Amino acid sequence: MQKTARDMVLSLALIVLAAGVVWLFIPHTDGEPEVKRVDYRVDLLTARRAASYPVAAPEGLPETWKPTSVRYRGAEDEAWHLGFRTPEGEYAAVEQSAGKRKAFIEDKTQRAEETGATQRIDGRTWTRYDGDRYDALVLENTPGSTTVVTGTASFAEMTKLAEALRTE
Helix, strand or coil, rough: CCCHHHHHHHHHHHHHHHHHHHHHHHHHHHHHHCCCCCCCCCHHHHHHHHHCCCEEEEECCCCCCCCCCCCCECCCCCCCEEEECCCCCEEEEEEEEEEHHHHHHHHCCCCCCCEEEEECCCCEEEEEECCCEEEEECCCCCCCCCEEEECCHHHHHHHHHHEEEEEE
């Protein structure tokens, strides 16, 4: 009986030792993983040539605004997307499309509801949308296209992004 108990203890020690060695060779990171910065200049030029509307992108944002995703889908609804990680670590995106306005807003804001509140940014009227997951600012009076600034970012950060938007 003693031999069996001794063998079990030795086996358990060997397993713990093997697990410790494996754990040492697995990389461990503290905090959130580093988000890769994307260069969106070529995609922006392509979208501006192809789209039937003025494609918006920010100019003059600080380096703390990290572009993380970019795409242009011309075949479907001329949809432009440019996503950022904000200085506060949140997500904000510029979304534009020549598709159906109501469906596009619902999709890009993840069903956020129009609040009725508006704000003036660089002389243009933006309507606020409030949602469970995303909030948004939607640019008014843009015939032929829809422009949305949306994400998990605060309205203050989304306003900064909207202020920086330029179409050429």
